[in-house]
Amino acid sequence: MIELSKPEEVTVAEEKKLWGGRFKESTDELVEKFTESVSYDKRLAPFDIAGSIAHVKMLEKQGILKKEEAEKIIEGLNEILDEIESGSFEWKTELEDVHMNIEKRLTERIGSVGGKLHTGRSRNDQIATDVRLYVRHEIEEILELLKELRKAFVKQAEENLDVVMPGYTHLQIAQPVLYSHHMLAYYQMFKRDAERFQDALKRVNISPLGSAALAGTSYPLDREFTAKLLGFSGVTKNSMDAVSDRDFVAETIFNCAMVMMHLSRLSEELVLWSTEEFGFIDLPDAFCTGSSIMPQKKNPDVSELTRGKTGRVYGDLMAILTILKGLPLTYNRDLQEDKEPLFDAIDTVKLALKVNAKIVSGMKPKRERMREQAKKGFSLATDVADYLARKGVPFREAHRIVGELVAYCLDKGNGLEDLTLEEFKQFSDKFEEDVLSLMSVEGSINSRNIIGGTSREQVESEIDRIKEEEGFE
Numbered sequence: 149m150i151e152l153s154k155p156e157e158v159t160v161a162e163e164k165k166l167w168g169g170r171f172k173e174s175t176d177e178l179v180e181k182f183t184e185s186v187s188y189d190k191r192l193a194p195f196d197i198a199g200s201i202a203h204v205k206m207l208e209k210q211g212i213l214k215k216e217e218a219e220k221i222i223e224g225l226n227e228i229l230d231e232i233e234s235g236s237f238e239w240k241t242e243l244e245d246v247h248m249n250i251e252k253r254l255t256e257r258i259g260s261v262g263g264k265l266h267t268g269r270s271r272n273d274q275i276a277t278d279v280r281l282y283v284r285h286e287i288e289e290i291l292e293l294l295k296e297l298r299k300a301f302v303k304q305a306e307e308n309l310d311v312v313m314p315g316y317t318h319l320q321i322a323q324p325v326l327y328s329h330h331m332l333a334y335y336q337m338f339k340r341d342a343e344r345f346q347d348a349l350k351r352v353n354i355s356p357l358g359s360a361a362l363a364g365t366s367y368p369l370d371r372e373f374t375a376k377l378l379g380f381s382g383v384t385k386n387s388m389d390a391v392s393d394r395d396f397v398a399e400t401i402f403n404c405a406m407v408m409m410h411l412s413r414l415s416e417e418l419v420l421w422s423t424e425e426f427g428f429i430d431l432p433d434a435f436c437t438g439s440s441i442m443p444q445k446k447n448p449d450v451s452e453l454t455r456g457k458t459g460r461v462y463g464d465l466m467a468i469l470t471i472l473k474g475l476p477l478t479y480n481r482d483l484q485e486d487k488e489p490l491f492d493a494i495d496t497v498k499l500a501l502k503v504n505a506k507i508v509s510g511m512k513p514k515r516e517r518m519r520e521q522a523k524k525g526f527s528l529a530t531d532v533a534d535y536l537a538r539k540g541v542p543f544r545e546a547h548r549i550v551g552e553l554v555a556y557c558l559d560k561g562n563g564l565e566d567l568t569l570e571e572f573k574q575f576s577d578k579f580e581e582d583v584l585s586l587m588s589v590e591g592s593i594n595s596r597n598i599i600g601g602t603s604r605e606q607v608e609s610e611i612d613r614i615k616e617e618e619g620f621e
């Protein structure tokens with residue numbers, strides 16, 4: 149016997165999903181929990197609404213929507229944005245994602261005309277558009293933060309031009325360098341990072357809107373028009389690629405991972421330098437923490453955590469690459485998993501950049517200790533070998549002679565600077581009076597007067613060049 153539907157079943161049918169037309173059963177609660185993304189993609193709301201408004205303006209221009217309809221939808225969307233920004237918007241897990249939460253609210257507010265918003269569009273090109281707008285916005289912010297950090301390094305370099313320190317290879321004292329030169333090495337890393345983000349923008353800032361579900365659409369949409377309204381520099385050229393491409397997400401996370409790697413290297417140095425054993429640097433109190441048991445401790449936790457958080461961001465990169473590797477064209481729901489790693493990498497890198505810019509601005513080199521160490525470990529040995537080579541001794545032989553000199557000093561418990569001319573001459577008759585004046589850290593540093601070298605002249609001119617290029621005060 150066929151039962152007629154009861155009134156409450158009608159209610160159930162009305163509460164069906166926006167995509168629920170072909171479904172007889174409602175979604176299992178566990179599946180809702182498993183498939184929802186609104187708990188995290190709601191942060192895309194401002195971009196989602198901007199994309200929708202551009203889409204509606206275009207639909208009106210193309211005569212697909214009437215003027216009054218478009219106006220009503222745009223007004224509704226703006227009101228929803230206000231609700232979201234003021235915190236009064238009620239996000240619903242059962243509405244799955246940011247798109248459907250907003251669309252549902254739109255029809256609640258303005259009635260069935262709200263249903264026309266999605267004309268000629270799919271969530272597949274919609275989410276691709278939202279994520280691109282979001283990434284573009286975040287890259288602009290990261291570029292600003294990278295610039296602040298670079299400025300801090302240049303300031304350290306400029307204010308401490310007379311500070312000398314040992315330069316290391318293999319973490320063994322190698323040759324004396326200017327502390328400023330060391331600071332500007334970090335400047336270079338973060339400059340390259342900025343260039344990398346800038347370059348990524350070329351691929352990020354392209355509009356996939358109008359690709360629809362995967363094949364394009366039969367509506368006469370003006371894709372160039374929406375792209376222009378949204379500030380994109382062009383439109384994607386293949387709808388199937390456009391809805392499934394997340395290369396720009398992977399690329400952005402990689403760029404974040406690279407920044408973190410550089411910050412982590414810096415952190416490692418700051419952790420070492422702030423130990424009793426190195427004693428090279430005083431970190432600002434506000435960026436260190438104490439111990440709950442040992443009253444004397446000042447721990448470089450921020451640097452340690454920067455090093456640690458680098459691991460998270462590498463994890464984010466592994467996640468996105470792994471998510472993408474097995475996907476057939478075109479959109480697959482796996483792609484929803486792009487967001488959490490992306491958001492995590494971006495949030496982490498932004499916070500790490502902010503806090504490290506403050507550390508770099510506030511740290512103080514301990515110049516006496518650095519100078520003392522700059523002379524240790526026979527750091528002037530290369531200068532002595534170069535001296536002999538300049539006097540015509542083949543460099544390999546000069547290297548051997550100075551090696552023997554070092555062994556001799558080690559036996560005597562001396563440094564090279566303690567040797568007399570007579571002692572030098574025992575190892576080579578090419579040594580003359582002037583070798584003794586070579587034995588100064590400044591002399592050694594300033595002799596490396598070559599582009600990219602550590603001499604004061606080179607470092608000063610590099611600071612000038614950077615300030616000019618970056619427009620630093």
Ligand code: ARG
Nearest residue numbers: 185245271272275481483484
């Ligand atoms: N939440 C989805 C995502 O992030 C939006 C696109 C859903 N598209 C679909 N056909 N189910 O990828």
